[in-house]
């Protein structure tokens with residue numbers, strides 16, 4: 018602990034969790050006891066330091082008319098009330114000297130005057146509840162100090178019955194941005210001080226319970242549920258009309274029930290009736306346990322198709338309204354996500370009500386992270402210092418007590434990235450003692466000594482496979498090793514969704530399906546934390562002038578900040594789809610596999626469609642038996658012949674999260690043969706207009722450059738191997754090797770020179786021989802363009818031979834050319850509708866697609882390579898009249914088009930830096946380097962590496978319209 022501190026420390030710096038508050042209890046909404054929201058506009062004053070010990074503002078009669086206002090709940094730094102957001106991932110934004118914090122400690126004084134509503138009940142007690150304040154608060158009501166607290170994303174309550182009055186109450190809250198608690202809250206996110214969750218005044222009638230604990234297990238053998246509601250501080254009855262249950266509190270009753278699962282979130286409405294209060298209950302019966310080395314719910318192995326969710330809104334930060342919470346969950350359900358880790362703190366409590374209702378497995382994580390100590394070799398880590406243990410236990414209790422009555426919560430997580438230590442052991446022991454019916458998770462201690470499951474972040478596929486076989490490298494202590502080896506395995510984080518990507522999700526999914534120990538994972542993360550910004554569109558680290566920051570590492574979600582799904586989410590939906598639809602063993606059949614853990618297929622309808630060259634020929638319903646979980650069948654498709662057959666599984670009825678007809682899963686059991694474009698040969702090149710004319714093409718005689726195709730001017734058609742590096746190409750600073758984004762730049766692939774060695778006019782061809790290489794090295798690509806024609810059709814074969822030493826893969830291998838801006842309409846037959854790369858192409862559906870070039874862009878918050886379409890047989894770019902150019906391929910190719918160059922994409926820092934120019938730049942790529950997940954995880958798998966090798970590929974161009 019601190020080498021410098023003097024005694025006594027001010028309250029906000031000492032390690033105690035707080036003083037004056039009530040013990041924690043469960044959170045619930047909707048009882049018949051009176052309540053009053055204290056949300057709204059509060060008077061606000063910001064001071065640059067915490068030293069203002071003058072608490073006169075808390076006294077009745079204080080004149081705050083000169084103060085500004087802030088909205089509560091909210092963060093003052095996002096309301097123009099002073100200060101600014103700051104983003105760091107691991108490093109603390111202040112000198113590390115626990116528990117001391119800087120003198121520059123922004124301090125927000127909040128003041129509200131309120132009257133009790135008419136009809137506020139007499140008698141009983143009153144409780145003032147804070148659902149979340151960052152990072153520490155001291156509270157006065159009517160001049161009387163109630164106490165103080167730390168633990169930003171946890172509830173804190175004070176008894177105020179003796180202080181509150183009918184009229185003219187003055188509630189004063191002093192919030193310090195920095196406190197000893199900040200050392201425990203070093204999560205990878207914006208530092209955002211303020212009263213960011215609700216404040217409520219609650220009436221506690223005489224005879225109301227202090228707390229209650231709903232135990233609702235399910236016996237899958239008997240098909241019964243056992244309900245027992247422990248009640249503290251009152252006796253009462255538990256009523257569940259739908260089950261005919263009417264029992265005393267603390268009494269167990271066993272009845273036949275439908276169990277709760279994330280797939281079938283059956284909740285029974287009930288009521289806890291006490292003399293003083295009637296509390297609505299929503300009861301889900303389920304039992305979670307580790308059996309035979311796997312996590313089972315209701316006796317069955319579950320597979321987590323999860324995401325890590327931070328609370329985030331681009332305007333309001335961690336103040337997330339009810340509509341947005343529901344929207345997150347609806348989006349998750351629509352994308353086949355069945356699990357949430359509440360990284361890295363308990364969410365707004367109402368979020369868990371929605372998880373119960375809509376059906377998500379939840380890992381509820383405690384508000385605890387001390388990651389910044391890693392760079393100090395974990396010296397003075399609070400989780401291994403017993404002086405901090407009371408604060409850790411307080412945090413554990415505030416989470417467990419608050420959230421214990423949720424069916425959706427099946428795992429408690431002690432926190433994130435704290436290293437290891439005695440404090441964590443103490444937390445785990447306390448949690449187990451209080452709630453033996455759930456599992457305990459913590460990833461940061463590889464010994465797994467305190468937990469029920471083995472959890473890792475960002476391991477490679479190869480390591481996951483070893484773990485799946487229970488053949489991982491042994492842990493140093495044999496007893497702990499044996500214990501860990503017998504545990505189930507999850508990845509609490511994987512698939513780092515920063516920028517373009519993540520790649521390699523399908524390969525992980527195969528491992529989860531192959532090894533029962535591998536029970537899935539949680540993609541990092543749900544949403545980009547880009548803050549709405551007038552100049553930058555969405556801001557990230559550094560945009561507010563932070564001294565230390567981690568750039569756009571805060572934008573690594575499956576949703577863009579405005580909650581538009583990114584291609585990563587579309588990919589994840591397909592990879593984790595709960596029904597597999599694939600080619601059957603014999604032609605003309607489709608295999609359907611039910612991959613749900615609990616649900617049969619009764620809630621789905623199946624539809625087939627048949628297309629030829631992208632044109633719909635026929636479609637209709639497909640009868641599929643209501644397969645039990647894990648069962649499969651093969652079904653014959655109707656007669657119909659060649660072409661693309663697509664089968665979709667759609668919701669048969671409206672669900673709470675999507676309407677009837679919503680596509681849950683799809684497959685293309687037959688995709689037809691690839692028909693390469695017929696060769697364009699036979700025409701003779703001729704000299705004309707100072708150039709060379711070959712079929713529909715006009716070339717510059719000196720350089721051999723194509724200048725016109727039919728009526729369409731063409732610019733700078735040539736070999737292109739560069740892409741604006743993605744975040745995954747660049748890799749994270751701590752990645753030891755293979756950071757290709759950097760190595761490509763070192764080699765100079767972004768500044769290739771094209772030397773023309775020969776322009777040869779032949780009998781029926783025009784050949785241009787070139788050397789493509791960066792300055793300063795003798796490594797390059799011998800490149801030959803061979804043009805042929807057949808009437809208006811123009812053929813191009815590009816032959817590439819690498820020479821010299823190529824130690825890096827190529828970003829891409831293809832051609833790029835420019836068309837005038839008018840050619841901004843795209844149509845293609847190939848994969849779509851969205852972006853795809855070699856290792857992110859599961860969701861790419863073969864068909865005919867049409868959209869503007871503008872719509873083909875994926876708006877990553879930090880611009881980077883994007884927008885490729887996979888497996889393209891032909892593509893057209895046309896103007897408003899439908900006239901333009903068509904390109905077909907010898908083999909399917911990758912197609913992208915944009916109104917800026919890769920170089921401009923590369924230099925842009927934010928979306929608004931990309932400005933449409935006079936040219937549409939078209940890329941037709943023979944091959945692309947994969948994406949991987951190296952911005953925080955493993956790189957590109959070997960099969961998706963684009964090594965430089967001798968290659969030839971061809972296209973046929975023809976005019977359209």
Ligand code: IPT
Pocket residue numbers: 106204205361433434474475510513541570573953
């Ligand atoms: C891991 C963190 O747990 C998570 O909060 C986030 O920072 C993520 O990485 C990357 O975005 S820790 C990392 C150093 C492996």
